[in-house]
Ligand SMILES: Nc1ncnc2c1ncn2[C@@H]1O[C@H](COP(=O)(O)OP(=O)(O)O)[C@@H](O)[C@H]1O
């Protein structure tokens with residue numbers, strides 16, 4: 001049997017729009033299940049950062065996809081479940097979350113060659129004992145054979161409020177109406193692009209978290225995948 005035909009590690013996919021809680025929920029799920037974690041958005045953000053730092057032209061798709069292929073990135077899990085992200089050895093955690101990076105990330109994510117360049121890198125995260133994969137197309141494109149697929153959503157207003165609170169807590173200046181506008185623009189771009197648009201995967205468990213706490217969302221997902229703490 002070829003290596004690729006071997007039984008693959010289980011995957012739980014968590015897709016959804018910005019601020020729906022994917023990152024937070026995925027981190028808790030990965031810790032609870034003792035699985036690896038893939039923050040696929042970070043790969044698009046890192047590519048965006050490479051575009052900004054190297055002043056690449058947004059229309060130069062071959063230079064941008066080369067930057068995506070060549071990313072020298074290390075994800076370092078921390079004791080609290082957070083991940084440090086090092087690009088060329090530099091901790092870029094704060095830069096990744098800047099509004100400018102977010103807007104550029106959704107632009108580079110619409111380039112088919114960039115998505116192709118990041119595909120193999122994402123699949124490599126699938127290792128035993130299992131993987132929680134957070135993004136937009138985890139259940140539809142990257143891990144279509146995942147056992148359990150979740151699609152998280154929440155109203156744009158709630159998502160902007162959450163993002164605002166999160167940025168202020170991190171000491172990053174933020175304006176809520178500007179955040180709402182950029183969330184709506186990004187949603188539109190992510191949903192209407194021709195490659196891997198943001199849509200729930202077939203059979204996904206769709207959760208609107210607008211009126212749910214983080215713990216309630218986590219519990220609903222653990223129930224869905226049939227996990228019970230011993
Ligand atoms: N159900 C929830 N209720 C309240 N706050 C939440 C909920 N889910 C996530 N948050 C908070 O919202 C912010 C954005 O969540 P995050 O996980 O970064 O979203 P995403 O990865 O989908 O962009 C975080 O500060 C997080 O703690």
Ligand SMILES: Nc1ccn([C@H]2C[C@H](O)[C@@H](COP(=O)(O)OP(=O)(O)O)O2)c(=O)n1
Nearest residue numbers: 017018019040041044105106109135136137
């Ligand atoms: N699997 C993925 C993950 C992210 N993207 C794109 C879409 C988003 O606009 C950017 C950034 O994603 P990220 O998940 O980090 O953003 P949010 O935390 O949801 O605001 O990358 C994607 O197209 N496919």
